[in-house]
Amino acid sequence: MLPDLFSTCGPQEKRVFCALQKFGPVSKSQLLALTGLKLTTLSRFLRPLEELRLVVRPQFGESSGGRKPALYDVTDRDYYLLGVDISRTYMQIVLTDLKLRVRASRRFHMDGQSTPERTVRTIVETARELADQATTPGGRIVLAGVGAVGPMSRTDGVLLSPRYFQASGWKDVPLVSMLRQGLGCPVSLDNGANTAVLAEALYGIGRGVPRVVYVNCGVGIRTGTFLDGVLIRTSQNAEDVFGHMVVNADGRLCTCGKRGCLDCYATIRAVTSEFAECRARGEHSDLPADVTWESICAAARQGDALAASVLRHAATYLGIGLSNLINLLGPGLVILSGPLIRQSDLFYETAAGVAQKQVWAVQSGVKFHRGGSLEEDAIAVGGAALALEEAAEALPDSRVQAVQHSG
Template sequence: MKDLRMNFNKLNADSKRILDIIIKSGATTKNEILKITKMKLTTLNRFLEPLEEFDLIEQIGVGESSGGRKPTLYGIKEDSFYIFGIDISRTYTQIILVNMKMNIICKERFIMDESTSPEITIQKLTEVISKTLNDFDIPHNKILGLGIGTVGPIDREKGIIKNPVNFESIGWLNVPIKSMFEENFDFPVFIDNGSNTAVLAEYILGVGKGMNNIAYFNCGIGIRTGTITSGVIIRSINDGEDAFGHMVIDVDGDLCSCGNYGCIECYSSIKAVTRKFTAEVKKGRITKIHKALHEINYKDITKAAEEKDSLSKEIIIGAASIMGAGLVNYINLLNPNIIILSGPLIKSSSLFYDTCVKVANSKNFLRGNSQVFFNKEGSFGEDAISIGAAVMVINDFLST
């Protein structure tokens, strides 16, 4: 059953490098590969042979001629392998199946609530995987692997979700998620923080392609951050992803769940926005939202802000201004080429995104010497974490 993956593993470093170039280029000619690798044509032909032999690449057409015969274009053979990518977040879990071109074949998502324990979550995902393989008639040995982008902190090497906060269900403590999947399936399983898989997807295939320094921020229940500097993912000691959210912005500020005071997350997260809004209404402030206080959520507030509800607008601008100030500190320290802002708050509120960018640009110490670009939701939007989880699988095979 593992013959196809064994063929992939038989490739030497040079063949894998060429495959990597073709995957990232989409379609390329031998001359373009020669310019990148500095190989001789005979050497390139030798390393291309196993890629064609194992049906990993194929001739997909011809390129533009520079005077002679039109060159052959090589592309990845999309159905040579498939990969599952999983995004485990606090409010939902998503699973996708992609081909080798990272095109999504199918996608399922379910809500994470107090009933979705680790066991229930993995049971649901296992059922989806089995059904997908059956529905699309895909043998196990054509699954290159399964990647998981999850809320942290994690132990990447052991494949354990350690002690994340703010899950509605109990039991999310030291969950050996990698081994739990490996008990049910015979393909490799990889795990990383969701923000890291998202930034990887945008760096290799998305809006960060061709840039060495990019950052991804997911603004939701927490603030999750993935950073690539000089082409390398920056990792914290405990493989957490919430360090930015716990950057202290006001030493005398609100008490944070981490025990400190004045963290960015105290002001710029979904919970902070809802909490601040509720507190102001209790003080007697007027709002156009006609709901019981306990029923009001961040979507109500962001929608009301767009409709010129003065209290909602004030809350959103205040939260985004704090986030923008935090981004200034980040920019001054790491000087990224591009900052991708994503997540539920960004998706729901143009005002939140625009205010973040305005504040960050106006206060950027390096603004006269460095151009930082902002992007809303990246190339992959809400699919970034799961697509990045699939990209992580390919990266592992190509790097070993």
């Protein structure tokens, strides 16, 4: 039986662990530079980590003459993390090692039957199955983290009232305590856009970039922001605030009660209703009025002028919203993700192109990436990353270090 993660570790051991977890394998001298510790102190803090089998010496590095230096790293055996992405139409569950490498994953539909109780049961059963199949003998899941649809109370571990879920019962759900009971390990919770940006900034395409913004465009618009080593959280931890940026003062009536929000123009709902309105006005297309967004994307690819025009219109609004966001935050990287971005080249290219053109000159160095490097695993991997950050108490200063030392 393995002891609990960090059960006997103090803040300095955790600091050494975090440095190795993000930059290992490294030699002792590199570790001294990363942690700023003295050699004797470092050895003292490494010992309990090695006794817990959290840190290993997996290999030897290049020698500059003389004996080859031992390289230290966190173990890729024994201890595993569970990451969960609870979205409106699917749930993704990943098992990762302590380096946040995905060892196994499962994907499920979220439909009218996916009540909170059933969803939690699926997570717990899947965790057992993945632990049996994908860990080393005796290995187990020591931490779990969830990226979910907000709004939520992170401190209470409760999902408050996520919108557009098909099943009933998703109101004031004590998700963290339900999962902790089923999984038997600590559970962290954040909104999915936050966990996605955390994963991409620390382990993905944003590694080494000081300011990263992640925008997921689908049923709603979900945004996560990682600025100078800090995850920026909005009030009530809602991830859809960017969706309510006004991009048209006299525009459409939004579900929030205001007019002209981005959410009314650049979401799946907006695309399908715009298409239906155009057809009702008599504009030509081979598609019927009540068509799915996937069919609109496919038709645009095959040359349907109305489908292309509706997507271009939606993406233009997204681009304008993005340019405002970029002007405000000054990110080096904007990751565009989600169903509309994935399915439609036209949608992605128009949104990124308009944003690039509209952005204020001082922010013109911004780069765009389609999908991020963790792609559809980003939210779930970020859940696991969040759980580890919280357990290791990797507070903003260590994240700043992570940014400074990488890339």
